[in-house]
Amino acid sequence: MSTTLTKEEITRLATLSRLTVPEAELETVVQDVGAILGFVDTIQSVQLDSESVNDSELNNVFREDAVHPLVAVHDLIEAAPLHQDHFVKVPKVIE
């Protein structure tokens, strides 16, 4: 069982997820993702009563609005592949 996806659909998803898929791999990706979708499609036929949608376990978690110093900002900036002084460097965003 498999759901038919097109190369165009995969290319669109790749653009949405900022993920370059090489042309040569496209066909395999189309087939693999289609096979997985075919597998998960089984849930479409499961009948559910409407009250089960309520997920009783989910509730708000509150905490004091207090600062807990964890890690120096400097260390986090250092983790970026390109950085200068106290800034993360990025390519030009506006043409």
Added chain:
Amino acid sequence: MEYPTIAQLHTKLMNGEITVAALVAEYYDRAKASDLNAFRELFTAEDIAAQVAIAEAMIKNGTATALTGIPIALKDNILFAGHVVSGSSKILEHYTASYDATAVQKLKAAGAIIIGRTNMDEFAMGSSTENSAYGPTKNPHDTTKVPGGSSGGSAAAVAAGLCVAAFGSDTGGSIRQPAAFTGIVGLLPTYGTVSRHGLMAMGSSLDVIGPMTHTTADAKVFYDAFKGQDIYDGTSATAPAPAPLKKRLAIPKGIFDKGGIDPEIETNFKALVEKFTAQGFTIDEIELPHFADSLAVYYILMPAEVSSNLARLDGIRYGDRAESISINDVYGDTRGALFGPETRRRILLGTYVLSHGYYDAYYNKAVALRATIRKELETALENYDAIFTPTTPTPAFGIGEKVNDPVSMYLSDLFTVPANIAHHPAISVPSGKSTAGLPFGVQFIGARFAEETLFALGTIVEDIR
């Protein structure tokens, strides 16, 4: 081969029969000589020596804990400040952790010796460690077989005596399935009992850090050292007091009827059912109509969460980056070139199920079904200590056997996924071996926060198997 337990080593360390340095050297040397590819990195001798000095001092001044001086391994997705942590991905090959995971901080405070980080499927996505960017780990029982995954490096390291215990993380079976494949004990704790702070996020509503050890008693000692509520994880919780054993187990009706279960596993499981009955247990087959739907629910919810969690790996904030010119090419080329095929598949799949026009049919339906599965397990476990199943449908499969068929790979998580979906704890305990010498495991899924019940059941398996 039998390796000593945490309690045995603790006694030897406390009465001076062995020093921390000698104990750590024994495991470290074995790990260094091993060709299983269980470790991504063994930490430097200087690093280990500093940890050993702290442990020796704790023993000397009377502040030692049960884990002081015990050699432990970290899965390569748990942060240890100042050490590289890669998620076994190319994209984080050179990333150094800026802080300690809460679980790591607790181990350090307990005086445990963290000797290295273990191989895994990239960002914990897989069931065999074959999705690691650094090659598969081999199963110590048969090196042509996978050790399971995603915590396969941790499983192989414990099973081969390269460390006494190891951290795993379990999103859909990633502790229990490799534990079963390598003949060790693996616990998925109740979601929230262990802080996720410092664990690389895969599926945030599913991820749990847990122990991988030789015995159930070891799993308890290790787990007790790193559980607990944490201000840095809003979903963490404190467990209520344990309930007494009911001596009642439930088997989901029809699990052996659909085929796909290895006959030796079925025989092994049914023999154990007999032995539990002989111990005065009542064992019933019960209807869990949506138990088997868990896997499909999982392969919708998990990729959806993966696609958003992994958005942060963009070549800008962490790790390595492609040398492209425009910002969109930096994102696309970094992620396209440095994520492996399975990670890319799951990001695309997650993006699909969350996209306009499909959201209701997939994601919302899966969320509703998740609530149904949770209610089903919760109701069943009011009357039983645990749901009892084999951990996996088959023993360890061959390296390369399933890499080209993702769906068949996913089916090895058939019995493990429901506990993650429902936020219930579950333990896998070794139950025997195949005629070819490959280990089997059985699984108990307990009520939420019933880890003590699972430890009690695991200990019984160790006595009667």
